[in-house]
Amino acid sequence: xxxxxxxxxxxxxxxxxxxxxxxxxxxxxxxxxxxxxxxxxxxxxxxxxxxxxxxxxxxxxxxxxxxxxxxxxxxxxxxxxxxxxxxxxxxxxxxxxxxxxxxxxxxxxxxxxx
Amino acid sequence: xxxxxxxxxxxxxxxxxxxxxxxxxxxxxxxxxxxxxxxxxxxxxxxxxxxxxxxxxxxxxxxxxxxxxxxxxxxxxxxxxxxxxxxxxxxxxxxxxxxxxxxxxxxxxxxxxxxxx
Numbered sequence: 027x028x029x030x031x032x033x034x035x036x037x038x039x040x041x042x043x044x045x046x047x048x049x050x051x052x053x054x055x056x057x058x059x060x061x062x063x064x065x066x067x068x069x070x071x072x073x074x075x076x077x078x079x080x081x082x083x084x085x086x087x088x089x090x091x092x093x094x095x096x097x098x099x100x101x102x103x104x105x106x107x108x109x110x111x112x113x114x115x116x117x118x119x120x121x122x123x124x125x126x127x128x129x130x131x132x133x134x135x136x137x138x139x140x
Numbered sequence: 141x142x143x144x145x146x147x148x149x150x151x152x153x154x155x156x157x158x159x160x161x162x163x164x165x166x167x168x169x170x171x172x173x174x175x176x177x178x179x180x181x182x183x184x185x186x187x188x189x190x191x192x193x194x195x196x197x198x199x200x201x202x203x204x205x206x207x208x209x210x211x212x213x214x215x216x217x218x219x220x221x222x223x224x225x226x227x228x229x230x231x232x233x234x235x236x237x238x239x240x241x242x243x244x245x246x247x248x249x250x251x252x253x254x255x256x257x
Contacts, residue, residue, distance in 0.1 A: 056243065067251065068251050069232075070248070071247065074243050074245060114183075129185075130184075131182060133180075133182055135180075
């Protein structure tokens with residue numbers, strides 16, 4: 027199975043600044059998703075980008091996908107203290123034919139200081 | 141209702157105990173999942189049920205036994221666990237089976253924090 031890698035592992039910024047997190051993966055994918063997890067809680071789906079898309083926006087979120095480099099980035103603009111959480115990318119592999127098998131990256135711990 | 145619920149929130153058990161984790165969703169989703177997550181690590185898929193049938197078992201030890209009594213409920217039966225099984229157990233559901241044309245978003249419950257003594 028593929029393994030996603032994210033960088034940075036941890037990111038600390040001031041409120042109002044932008045936060046950029048990167049994700050790399052190894053196999054062909056159908057789509058890539060970003061999830062957010064507050065400490066010790068469940069994951070919340072943020073945004074999905076299909077393999078034939080290059081960029082997608084949702085509110086303060088901007089996701090890019092470069093399938094030639096097998097990488098994606100998540101940009102959070104005008105960050106807020108409430109954005110403090112762990113962010114995971116997850117890939118849905120192209121070769122899967124039954125169920126929905128997500129493989130998560132290692133995650134980036136974002137801390138937004140007030 | 142866009143919520144996945146899990147009970148209990150916390151569970152402490154000894155290695156000889158038998159316990160069960162429960163998950164419920166009323167979104168009409170036909171795929172349900174169990175994940176295990178250790179501290180500061182990503183979730184790891186354990187099982188996938190599609191239309192109440194087990195479709196994926198990621199080589200999980202038999203001391204973990206999943207059950208899907210109906211399309212809204214998912215259980216995880218625990219027996220003879222080891223201390224290293226202590227983790228956050230997450231349940232998720234999604235609308236339909238994955239196809240190459242249809243992205244499938246998973247909705248997660250808040251998890252059960254399991255401690256094995």
